[in-house]
Amino acid sequence: METHPMNSTAEAKSLSTTIKAKGISRLLRKWSLQIALTIVAILIWAFFLWRSPNTFNSYDIYNSLMLTTPFFALMAIPQTLVIIVKEIDLSFPSVMAWGVAAYELVYVATHNVWLGFFACLLAGLLAGFLNGLVVVKLGIPSLIATIGTQYLWRGVVMVTTNGQGKGMIEVKSTLLYPLLTGKVAGVIPMEFVWTIIIAAIAWFFLNRHKFGAHAYLTGDNPESARLMGVNVNRTKIIAFCLVGLVSAFAGFMVSESLLFFWPTMGDGYLLNTLASVFLGGTSVFGGVGTIYGTVLGAFVIAIINPGIVAAGWLAYWTQLIYGFIIVISVSLQALLRRRFV
Amino acid sequence: MSDLLQLKNVSKTFGEVAALRDVNFQVGTNEIVGLLGDNGAGKSTLVKIITGYHQPDAGGQIIWKGKKIEHLSVPLARDLGVEVVYQERALADQQTLWRNIFLGRELTNRWGLLDIKTMTRETRKLMSTVMGFTSSAVSPESTVGTFSGGERQGVAITRALYFEAELIILDEPTMGLSLSETKKCLDFVEGIKKAGKSCIFIDHNIFHVYPVVDRIVVLDRGTVAGQFMKNELTLDELIDRLYRVAQTGSLEQRDQASQ
Ligand SMILES: Nc1ncnc2c1ncn2[C@@H]1O[C@H](COP(=O)(O)OP(=O)(O)OP(=O)(O)O)[C@@H](O)[C@H]1O
Ligand SMILES: [Mg+2]
Numbered sequence: 289m290e291t292h293p294m295n296s297t298a299e300a301k302s303l304s305t306t307i308k309a310k311g312i313s314r315l316l317r318k319w320s321l322q323i324a325l326t327i328v329a330i331l332i333w334a335f336f337l338w339r340s341p342n343t344f345n346s347y348d349i350y351n352s353l354m355l356t357t358p359f360f361a362l363m364a365i366p367q368t369l370v371i372i373v374k375e376i377d378l379s380f381p382s383v384m385a386w387g388v389a390a391y392e393l394v395y396v397a398t399h400n401v402w403l404g405f406f407a408c409l410l411a412g413l414l415a416g417f418l419n420g421l422v423v424v425k426l427g428i429p430s431l432i433a434t435i436g437t438q439y440l441w442r443g444v445v446m447v448t449t450n451g452q453g454k455g456m457i458e459v460k461s462t463l464l465y466p467l468l469t470g471k472v473a474g475v476i477p478m479e480f481v482w483t484i485i486i487a488a489i490a491w492f493f494l495n496r497h498k499f500g501a502h503a504y505l506t507g508d509n510p511e512s513a514r515l516m517g518v519n520v521n522r523t524k525i526i527a528f529c530l531v532g533l534v535s536a537f538a539g540f541m542v543s544e545s546l547l548f549f550w551p552t553m554g555d556g557y558l559l560n561t562l563a564s565v566f567l568g569g570t571s572v573f574g575g576v577g578t579i580y581g582t583v584l585g586a587f588v589i590a591i592i593n594p595g596i597v598a599a600g601w602l603a604y605w606t607q608l609i610y611g612f613i614i615v616i617s618v619s620l621q622a623l624l625r626r627r628f629v
Numbered sequence: 630m631s632d633l634l635q636l637k638n639v640s641k642t643f644g645e646v647a648a649l650r651d652v653n654f655q656v657g658t659n660e661i662v663g664l665l666g667d668n669g670a671g672k673s674t675l676v677k678i679i680t681g682y683h684q685p686d687a688g689g690q691i692i693w694k695g696k697k698i699e700h701l702s703v704p705l706a707r708d709l710g711v712e713v714v715y716q717e718r719a720l721a722d723q724q725t726l727w728r729n730i731f732l733g734r735e736l737t738n739r740w741g742l743l744d745i746k747t748m749t750r751e752t753r754k755l756m757s758t759v760m761g762f763t764s765s766a767v768s769p770e771s772t773v774g775t776f777s778g779g780e781r782q783g784v785a786i787t788r789a790l791y792f793e794a795e796l797i798i799l800d801e802p803t804m805g806l807s808l809s810e811t812k813k814c815l816d817f818v819e820g821i822k823k824a825g826k827s828c829i830f831i832d833h834n835i836f837h838v839y840p841v842v843d844r845i846v847v848l849d850r851g852t853v854a855g856q857f858m859k860n861e862l863t864l865d866e867l868i869d870r871l872y873r874v875a876q877t878g879s880l881e882q883r884d885q886a887s888q
Contacts, residue, residue, distance in 0.1 A: 497741050497742055498742075500743075501728060501743060505724060508721035514703070515719040518733045
């Protein structure tokens with residue numbers, strides 16, 4: 289019998305190194321978007337550090353970043369899930385306000401802050417569920433359906449509050465206040481801690497749980513997913529519910545950090561949130577996206593404005609630079625995808 | 630031969646289109662059934678009723694091992710032991726190989742947590758034993774969108790095989806395959822027979838179907854135009870009859886007329 293060439297140890301070794309090299313290049317390829325985004329984020333940060341070392345070497349800037357980023361980063365996390373399942377939710381800014389409006393309704397009736405807080409979460413969940421139902425059962429594209437519900441919930445808020453803002457001083461005496469807006473060891477804002485917690489939970493479910501597997505499959509090819517027995521509708525509804533839930537939570541956080549509730553609260557978060565998701569490499573065509581990318585995307589969006597101000601430029605440059613970064617990065621993503629996938 | 634699966638008076642309409650009309654159809658235990666018929670005859674629709682993807686119109690019955698099944702769904706059918714290689718392959722292009730193998734039947738613990746380690750390991754094993762993927766460029770982490778037509782087909786067949794189904798349905802599995810890949814596919818059907826399982830084999834190429842099946846059912850415009858055991862007639866007679874079906878819509882009528 290002839291000996292197999294692979295029996296030579298030298299060749300076997302070289303084979304195993306090629307396999308290893310292939311493995312590494314495969315990993316690089318798989319994570320190319322995340323790696324590229326990480327490098328971009330570090331470069332932007334390093335640039336600001338170089339331009340204005342005083343600001344970017346102090347705790348203050350990081351404190352304020354940890355306070356401002358969470359509000360849209362939080363909503364960008366479940367939004368990532370919705371976009372992975374090939375839908376989009378544009379209604380969350382009003383759902384933020386609708387959650388707090390529900391809190392107010394229950395608080396006025398019961399004078400119980402915790403009860404109000406749970407009503408807020410429930411209201412958010414309900415709004416998300418409604419979005420999911422309209423999209424899945426009536427087959428209305430989510431882009432359109434959630435523009436509709438965005439007006440609907442804002443309208444409900446306006447009607448129930450008569451368009452009037454309201455103080456929330458009552459929250460200050462409860463445990464909720466330090467729990468949502470306190471500081472860990474006097475250094476790390478709870479807003480930031482919650483963002484990390486929710487990101488971690490979302491990461492876990494997306495990558496380690498059947499729900500996440502089904503979310504990717506649903507967005508990638510809903511027909512295949514259905515044929516193979518994935519409950520596509522349920523997966524989509526859950527994703528919408530999570531956006532509703534987290535939006536109400538974030539809305540409550542914003543209001544109670546100010547101890548005041550504006551009925552127009554939430555307006556202005558829409559574009560930052562969506563920009564974070566898409567900057568983070570989530571594909572609008574579904575089936576692709578990571579929580580890591582979204583969180584990093586939110587960081588990039590958040591750092592630009594204070595960075596520009598600290599660098600001594602006028603704040604109105606911000607928009608232009610946002611525009612550049614977003615357009616360039618999504619173009620790069622498209623190129624990377626075409627090359628590798 | 631006892632029936633593994635029986636369909637009684639199954640109809641399926643999509644709006645105006647009657648894809649199936651009063652179809653009676655059965656598959657015996659360890660029987661290979663060839664399903665023939667023109668484009669649009671309703672073959673894939675019949676398959677999707679068996680897999681629980683479509684619900685039959687009112688009045689139709691699905692009987693599995695003698696028991697009537699109400700509200701058959703895809704997960705239920707897969708639990709019963711029905712696996713399919715769909716005509717459209719049913720893959721998710723941007724997802725990894727292992728996710729496609731376990732699509733819809735992910736290995737999880739009680740809490741729904743994925744057992745990624747086992748799924749990757751099983752996929753790696755299947756790659757060499759069943760799929761015949763030897764290139765080191767392909768791993769369980771490769772996305773299937775880059776695979777060739779034959780490789781994609783291999784993934785779909787492997788998936789059907791892995792879950793040890795009692796009934797494996799192949800909807801035009803040789804479509805777009807090379808000669809050697811087609812041969813592998815036909816060997817696979819014979820393997821099903823040897824393993825004591827049942828199979829529904831759909832293929833437009835009668836030369837593929839005839840050698841491997843026990844019985845042939847011909848669908849025409851949503852109805853069963855005729856069926857016969859393979860040993861009742863030769864390949865030439867079969868071809869002759871298929872032409873007649875195409876012209877008249879029935880095997881039997883012409884048979885009687887010519888007698
Ligand atoms: N989801 C659907 N909605 C509407 N009509 C459908 C649907 N699925 C199938 N049909 C129609 O039902 C009829 C039967 O289609 P089917 O796919 O079962 O045919 P087939 O025998 O598999 O054909 P082919 O050999 O081309 O695959 C066709 O007229 C088709 O247009
Ligand atoms: Mg078909």
